[in-house]
Amino acid sequence: MTRFEQQRQFLKSNFHEFKHIKTDKIKGITQPPIVKPFDPKSVLIDLPKVSKDVVSNENIFNCIDQRRSTRFYSADTLCLEELSYLLWATQGITGMNKIGLTLRTVPCSGATHTFETYLMIMRVEGIQQGIYRYLPVEHKLLFMFELDELEQKIDAVTLDQPFVPNFAKKAAVLFAWSTTPYRSEWKYDISAHKKILIDVGHVCQNLYLSSESIGAGACAIGIYDQKLIDEILRLDGDEEFVIYLSAVGKKRE
Numbered sequence: 409m410t411r412f413e414q415q416r417q418f419l420k421s422n423f424h425e426f427k428h429i430k431t432d433k434i435k436g437i438t439q440p441p442i443v444k445p446f447d448p449k450s451v452l453i454d455l456p457k458v459s460k461d462v463v464s465n466e467n468i469f470n471c472i473d474q475r476r477s478t479r480f481y482s483a484d485t486l487c488l489e490e491l492s493y494l495l496w497a498t499q500g501i502t503g504m505n506k507i508g509l510t511l512r513t514v515p516c517s518g519a520t521h522t523f524e525t526y527l528m529i530m531r532v533e534g535i536q537q538g539i540y541r542y543l544p545v546e547h548k549l550l551f552m553f554e555l556d557e558l559e560q561k562i563d564a565v566t567l568d569q570p571f572v573p574n575f576a577k578k579a580a581v582l583f584a585w586s587t588t589p590y591r592s593e594w595k596y597d598i599s600a601h602k603k604i605l606i607d608v609g610h611v612c613q614n615l616y617l618s619s620e621s622i623g624a625g626a627c628a629i630g631i632y633d634q635k636l637i638d639e640i641l642r643l644d645g646d647e648e649f650v651i652y653l654s655a656v657g658k659k660r661e
């Protein structure tokens with residue numbers, strides 16, 4: 409039992425302890441950027457304006473009812489309008505609060521939004537295969553680089569899958585959410601980490617439901633090679649690292 413104890417503590421609220429901590433915010437240390445900065449010389453791709461025209465199943469009851477983790481995909485591409493919609497549904501900015509933090513399509517503890525969305529794109533109409541990052545403020549894609557042997561690398565990242573071997577590489581897109589914990593630690597100190605994990609669950613659930621609404625399916629992936637995915641995405645693995653993945657593709661008939 410003892411080896412579970414520490415892990416179980418992590419699941420509990422530590423607000424009592426947190427209340428007595430002088431956080432970096434209280435100390436007056438500058439707030440970290442609310443989104444990851446990017447090189448202005450980067451290649452940016454405009455995403456189509458988000459429209460409900462892509463939605464074939466507008467019925468929220470049916471989307472919730474029919475959602476399943478989908479590990480078999482058709483060979484169909486996603487169109488750019490659909491990708492734009494999925495990115496908006498998972499991290500899109502829909503407002504600002506009084507202190508200049510982004511409000512998004514997903515709830516998030518203290519609006520700290522510690523996530524960045526990386527995409528390993530296999531089949532999206534008009535987009536070359538490769539690695540991209542979503543820029544939520546601009547609602548654009550940032551092209552990062554092409555990756556040789558993309559599908560083999562996805563296999564290596566997603567390790568031995570317990571249900572359907574090697575399914576992730578057959579998706580149209582693999583979403584990889586990173587976290588930059590300090591965006592939350594600055595405000596919540598030792599309480600940040602549990603919140604971050606809860607927050608990312610909301611993001612992935614919106615991917616499931618928005619995918620369902622366009623005839624696509626998602627499958628969350630918690631079994632992945634941490635070091636390899638961080639290396640591939642060129643993340644330092646400490647200040648920023650991948651926390652969760654999900655494959656998405658059109659459903660098979």
Ligand SMILES: Cc1cc2nc3c(=O)[nH]c(=O)nc-3n(C[C@H](O)[C@H](O)[C@H](O)COP(=O)(O)O)c2cc1C
Nearest residue numbers: 475476477479569570571572627628629630631632
């Ligand atoms: C945190 C988390 C991690 C998961 N990791 C994987 C995974 O690595 N591979 C996989 O095939 N499914 C994964 N799943 C999907 C679950 O296996 C699935 O949600 C569960 O079997 C229930 O099926 P349903 O989503 O179709 O209702 C994950 C789900 C969650 C929420």
